Amino acid sequence: MQKYRQTPLIPSAAIQARIRDLAHEIDAEYSGDDSFAVVGLMNGSLFFMADLLQAMKTQPPFECWRVTSYHGTATTTSGTVQGVSSCHGTFEGKRVLVVDDVLDSGLTLHAVKNELLKRGAKQVKICVLLRKKIRRQVQVKAHWIGFDIGKEFVVGYGLDYDGHFRQYRDIFALHPGDDGVPTLESSTTNSQNKKLKTSDTRRGNTGNKRKKLC
Numbered sequence: 159m160q161k162y163r164q165t166p167l168i169p170s171a172a173i174q175a176r177i178r179d180l181a182h183e184i185d186a187e188y189s190g191d192d193s194f195a196v197v198g199l200m201n202g203s204l205f206f207m208a209d210l211l212q213a214m215k216t217q218p219p220f221e222c223w224r225v226t227s228y229h230g231t232a233t234t235t236s237g238t239v240q241g242v243s244s245c246h247g248t249f250e251g252k253r254v255l256v257v258d259d260v261l262d263s264g265l266t267l268h269a270v271k272n273e274l275l276k277r278g279a280k281q282v283k284i285c286v287l288l289r290k291k292i293r294r295q296v297q298v299k300a301h302w303i304g305f306d307i308g309k310e311f312v313v314g315y316g317l318d319y320d321g322h323f324r325q326y327r328d329i330f331a332l333h334p335g336d337d338g339v340p341t342l343e344s345s346t347t348n349s350q351n352k353k354l355k356t357s358d359t360r361r362g363n364t365g366n367k368r369k370k371l372c
Contacts, residue, residue: 163333164313168305170327173287173315174209176304180285181213183302184255188216193280195252196220199270201324202259205316206287206304210257218255221247225266239269250278259317261286261303264294271298288312288329 188194198207200222211220223245254274258267261284271282285302292309310333313319314326323330 164323164330165333166328167307167310167312167331168315168329170315173304173327173329177206177209178213180302180304181210181215184210184285185215187283188218188253188255191216191253193251193253194218194255195247195249196255196257197247197270197274198222199256199258199266200224201318202316203257203287204324206259207257210285221245223247223270225270239266242269242273245273247277249274252279253281254279254283256282256284258284258286260288260290260312261298261300262290262292262294264296264298267298267300268296287315 194216196207196211196218198204198220201224207220207222223241225239225241225245256267256270256274261267267284267286271284274282283301284299286300287304289300289303289306290309291306310331311319312329313323313332314329316324317329318324319332323332
């Protein structure tokens with residue numbers, strides 16, 4: 159694997175605090191609606207989806223779709239979304255919430271939304287953990303957003319680089335470097351935290367047990 163260095167971007171406590179807020183907002187939108195269903199895009203949204211579902215009072219049925227436009231060691235999209243047509247689930251008449259890790263090019267979420275509508279969903283809304291402030295290849299609206307970030311490639315909390323780094327509780331920016339095997343820095347700088355745009359970064363419990371997904 160190519161040698162990279164990592165810098166802290168979003169600490170676990172901020173992630174969990176923001177998830178509680180998102181769960182409250184989503185509950186308000188879908189409370190009492192039997193047509194509500196969730197589709198999580200794997201593998202990147204695995205931890206985010208589990209924590210979000212646990213924080214929500216509503217208990218919708220959910221499916222896990224494994225789709226991607228990134229392959230191997232690439233840090234930019236391939237331009238082709240793979241896996242959408244082979245995904246499972248019945249969505250006729252459903253109000254579907256798609257949960258994803260990052261909105262960047264928009265290609266994956268655009269393809270997933272179109273597929274769900276083709277399968278009869280009456281509404282599709284999107285919740286993402288991170289929204290990159292970049293020009294998108296296709297325009298996609300995220301209705302719920304955890305954090306806005308720049309164009310950096312990010313890992314941790316389910317996000318990976320070639321299958322590595324998913325297991326970290328915090329989110330890090332990954333940078334090419336020649337300083338050896340990636341080593342986590344011990345703390346997140348205040349200047350980096352101030353760049354985050356979110357409604358709440360209170361400290362919260364990061365020891366939640368995760369639901370078994372898929």
